[in-house]
Amino acid sequence: MKIAVIGAGRMGAALGRLWAKAGHAVVLCDVRPIEELEALAREIGHGTRAAHAQEAVADSDVILLAVPWASIRDALARCGSLAGKVVIDVINPHKSDFSDLEIGFTTSASEEIAKLAPGAKVCKALNTLPSPVFNLPECKVSGMKVSGFYCGDDEQAKQIVAQLVSDAGFDPVDCGPLSSARYLEAAGMLLIRIVVALKASPELALTLVRQDKPCC
Template sequence: MGAGLGRLWAKHGHYVMFSYSRRPEKLQDLVREIGSHARSGSTEDAVRYGNVVLLAVPWAAIGDALSDAGPLNRKILISCVNPFGARGLEVGLTTSAAEEISKLTPDAAVVEAFNTVFASILHSGAHLLVRQRGKGA
């Protein structure tokens, strides 16, 4: 999700910074592919870089990612995280991923978004079909 959204945002003129990958070379390849609107860095660098931070990691990595991020004071934190693990739903039925993330980041404004969109749709360009159909209507 992070790569797909970052590509789209950069394509539309936004500057993006990618971080928190198991394979740092993947981030460098992504930056080369996108061009001048993209860069990579540490998770803490990415938080300092932007006013908006996208959290797009597996649920099990939330603690590590937020720890690496450092202070999120007055940042908008968009989470596209679904709280699923190997055993299924990890948070129960009375809360949400965004609520649990808010507890860990009380100084950030947490927004849950894009968590019902499959990353493969962003990478395939299928999201453009909706836009094209809408223009003719």
């Protein structure tokens, strides 16, 4: 797939790297100077490119939104129309001091993005993964493959997202409609609180444990 990464920071660069390694055509976009992005693209390799958002979006099937919540309106304005595109949103809409969510319960970042980007097939995905997990071998925590939770309202888009979650090395877990993003974002916030409470290095993740066969 052709994937435009909007926001090539911790989450965006890490996911772009995993998808490029899996054979996808990745293009990085950011507010940083294009020369800096080109250096990152060369370091990632596998044909990764850097480009301005509007050009990258027009030429891509999938758009990864990996910017801070406070920057979302500016990031979307830089993208131009997202109509018809599969949009993967990893954003946790927390306050800049990480103390709490800005929005929740009756809406979510994903639902607000869907309103701001008419025609886009918005899915929430991978927002419960702390970025240090990407530095672990095969992104496994204690040798265990980690859940990649996702949700959305467009079934075809969700199939693409499930495949990309899997290609990145995570176990795709369908969480239902886009409104489930309210709970995935709350789970992302919970994880931040756990890291603070444990005073731990955030090499941890939320995962769904399933029994392969019914127990009785």
